Amino acid sequence: MTSTASPWNDAARAPSTRRTPAERRLHGDVFTDDYEWLRAKEDPEVLAQLEAENRYAEAVTEPLGSLREAIFGEIKARTRETDLSVPVRKGDWWYFRRTAEGSDYPVFCRVPAETTGETERDWTPPEVPTGERLADEQVLLDANALAEGLPFFSLGAFQVTRDGRHLTYSVDDSGDERYTQYVRDLERDELLPDRLEGVFGGGFLTPDAGHLVYTLVDDSWRPYEVRAHRLGASGEDRVLAREEDPTLWLGAGLSSDESHLVLDAGCSEYNEARLLPLTALDDDAAEPWTVIGREDRVLYDAEPVTLPSGPHLLVTHDHAAPNGQLLLVGLEEARAAGSVGDLERAGAVLLGPSETRRLNGVGLTGTHLVLDLREDTLPKAAFLPLGALEGALRGEPLPDAVEPGFEEELYSAGVGAFSVHSPVVGLAYSSFVTPGRRYDYFPETGALRLRKETPVLGGYDPARYTARREWARAEDGTRIPVSVLHRADLDLTREHPVVQYGYGSYEISMDPGFSISRLSLLDRGVVYAVAHVRGGGELGRRWYTDGKKLRKLNTFTDFIAVTDHLAAQPWADAGRIAATGGSAGGLLMGGIANMAPERYCGILAVVPFVDPVTSVSDPELPLSALEWEEWGNPLEDPEAYAYMMRYSPYENVGALRYPPIAAVTSLNDTRVLYVEPAKWVPRLRALGASDAPVLLRTEMEGGHGGGSGRYTRWRDTAWEYAFLLACLGAAG
Structure with a gap:
């Protein structure tokens, strides 16, 4: 039943927000920003404003307190x-x-x-x-002991060397994703003096524990330099790579066969990988060599592999193949190649281009090639015997890749732990109704062994829920996949409230996955729908490129088209559809709030990227220059600026009848700064034409993922779900 009484404390009054006009001038356009002053994070007035907003959000939602406690209790009760x-x-x-x-x-x-x-x-x-x-x-390592007394705790790296003697781990105690990295000698049970400050989260030890390889970030939080620290050594660490281009992200890792360091500088459109043999780490004169130069603008991965005929290189690349293809070339021939064309002429194509199969990358076990694939919107894993690669060099056809089979229509089967030292590959399996499973797959025999299914307490029965695929139609005729999940006993001849979720950026796919917390929505009769809009990667590379830069509007119009599709179904209440998304999905929420506010009874935006023009126009802000490959460069390109201004949530706030809106953020988020929702919320209140509540909730000790600790996260989820249920009229 829809509640007729207001679910909010209507007596609560929103805090006033000082308006201090500041002009932004770009390409002859002038935009007046009244709330840019909120960017001064250390200003006591700014902090007081955020605290006032927190008090207001709690006051408005005070009638939902018992519902929040109930949802938190449900999550806790279902979790072992x-x-x-x-x-x-x-x-x-x-x-x-x-x-x-x-x-x-x-x-x-x-x-x-x-x-x-x-x-x-x-x-x-x-x-x-x-x-x-x-x-x-x-x-x-007891992470609880490490976290004791800290306002925030996040564990970054955790790695034990193969001989079992050395452990390295890293800790972020503020949420800004700058870590302190430690090394412990497990035999002696003592920390080594090799402690590194302010590093990026993924530092790792080489297999012999001779070096700790780590990455540093610049003032804009861009990983730009990779160094190698020799354990026990004093003095300056060796700089292995430095990336000066502000639009490229630099990273490092081990090759699958553990023979080389892979130093990779790239963005969403192209990259440049350099290889350095681990044996050369102590040779200061040894330089990494480039596989394919950035000037070719190819997106690729490179993995060394040793075959009976000698060392080779596996290259997964998108040259003339948007969904990727796989090339095998001799290592010396690869080093001598000057371009992607030279590589193609010197090598053999193992897997050619495909319109329906996306090849994301490859890895190695001792006996097999591991393929990371996406097909029919779903992530999958497949396997080829390494012994067949020699034949391919002689022009013999490869056998068909073996793909472990699963029965559900919608599922995710991703590659987990594997190595060249292991005959087994871990597979992570999940679906909307099946709790996460961990399988071990033995490629040599094809044996698939279920090791664990995540327990759900309280008598969970997957048969009580159902998930299916539907297709909506976009404005331009494109078919958009929609995942629909609800209780199996729901009467589909009657109308029910709907929560619609979306993301749609960076080629990130919203794959089927189980959620214990989401059961609290489903059990209250809510239909949960995932809109797989363009900008994600569900249907291959083109699905992504059709939702970025000067095609970004497709992401928003696709989401609205999915809403219209849902509203037309006999089981959906068109007046009770609430929308939610986070980060770049928060940008989506801000966009649809301006484009179609009447279609939604509520909008929840988590760490929302709602002021993209300001952020991406200032290369001094965290990660801004890196974003140019995703959105365009509004600072230098008038067309990109004009296009972004068409959808940017902050600039397009107007005298519209907005539904209830809640923005959730974290003070120390380095990916989407707190100031974006902090500015957006008062502008919505000042210019909007409805009396619906507009809330800002800031985690004062958190980062991009919110507060730390599972109990804090459960309470945050309970707050968000209670807000959505209130918007749906299902809070009773």
Whole structure:
């Protein structure tokens, strides 16, 4: 039943926000911004304003307090708080994580592994009791102890070397994603003096634990420099790569065969990978060599592989193949090549271009090539024997890749843990109705072993829920996939409230996945719909490029077209459709709020990117220059500026009848600055033509993912779901 009484505390009064006009002049256009002063993060007045907004948001939603507590209790009751992950073998140890009731963070542990020579026996995880420690169990790291006394805690890197002796990990204690990296000698149970400050989150040790490889960020939070620190050494660390182009992101990793460092500078449209043999780390004269230069503007990955005929290079690239193709070329021939064309002429095509299959990349086990694929909107994994690659060099056809099969219509089957030292590949499986599963797949035999399904307490029955694919029609005739999820016993001849979710940027796909918390919506009769709009990667590379830069409006109009499709269904209440999205999906929320506010009974925008023109026009702001490949460069390109101004949520706020809107952000977010929603909310109040509440909720100790700790995240989710249910008239 739809509630007729207001779900809000209508007596609460929004805080006033000082208006201080500031002009932004670009390409002959002048925009007056009344709230840019809120960018001064350290100003006590700004902090007081954010606190006042928090008090107002709590006051307005005070009638929802019992609902929030109920949802939090439901999430908690369904979650096995004392649990452990599936042990993963590395070297002579099984590694796993424990969680305990009342603790926010995991405890990382290990137990010794046996080696008998029987593959399945040696690679079958041991039975580890949930609530008690084994006699030979070692605690490597208790994240709860690390987090004690900190206002915020995030664990970045966590890596143990294959010999089991050294552990490196990194900690962010503010939410700004600048980490302190540590190294522990596990044999001696002591921290080494090799402590690095202000590093990016993914530092790692080389296999011999001789070097710690890490990345630094510049003032705009762009990873721009990779260094190698020799353990135990003093003095300056070796700079392996420095990227001066402000539009490129620099990263480092190990090749799958653990023979090379891969140094990669790139953006969403092209990259440049350089390889350095690990044996050359101590040779200051050794320089990384470039596989394909950035001037070719190719997006690619490179993986060394040693075959009986010698060392080769596997190159996954998009030259003349938007969805990717796979090339095998001799390593020396690759080093001598000067362009992608030279590589193609010197090598053999293993997998050619496809209109329907997206090849995202490859990896190696000791015996097989692991293919990361997307087809029919779904992520999948497939396998080819390495022995077949030699034949391909001689012109022999490759056998068909083997793909483990699953029965559900909508699912995600992604590659998890694997290595060249292991005969097993971990597969992470999930669907909208099936809790996350961890499988082990043995490529040599085709055996697929279920190791664990995430427990859902309280008698969860997947048959009580159903998920299906529907297709909406965009303005230009394009068919848009829509995932629809609801309780199986819902009477589809009657109208029900709908929550519609979307993202649509960076070629990121919204894949099928299970959510314990989402059950609190479904069990209250809500239909949950995911709009797979252009700008994501669900239908291949073109699906992405048709929703970026000067085609970005497709993302917004696709979402609205999905809303119209849902509203036309007999089971959907057209007057009770609420929209939600986060980060770039928050930009989507701001856009549809201006383009079609009457279609939504409420909008929830989480860490929303709602002031993109201001952010992307200032290369001094975090990550702004990196965004030019996604949105265009409004600073230098008048056409890009004019186009962005057509959809930018902040500039297009007007005298519209907006529905209730809630913006959720974090003070220390470095990806989408708190100031974007902090400016957007008072502008909505000042210019909007409705009396619906517009709320800003700021996590004062959090980062891009909100506050830290699972209990904090559950309470945040409960707040957001209660807001949505109130908008839907389903808060009673």
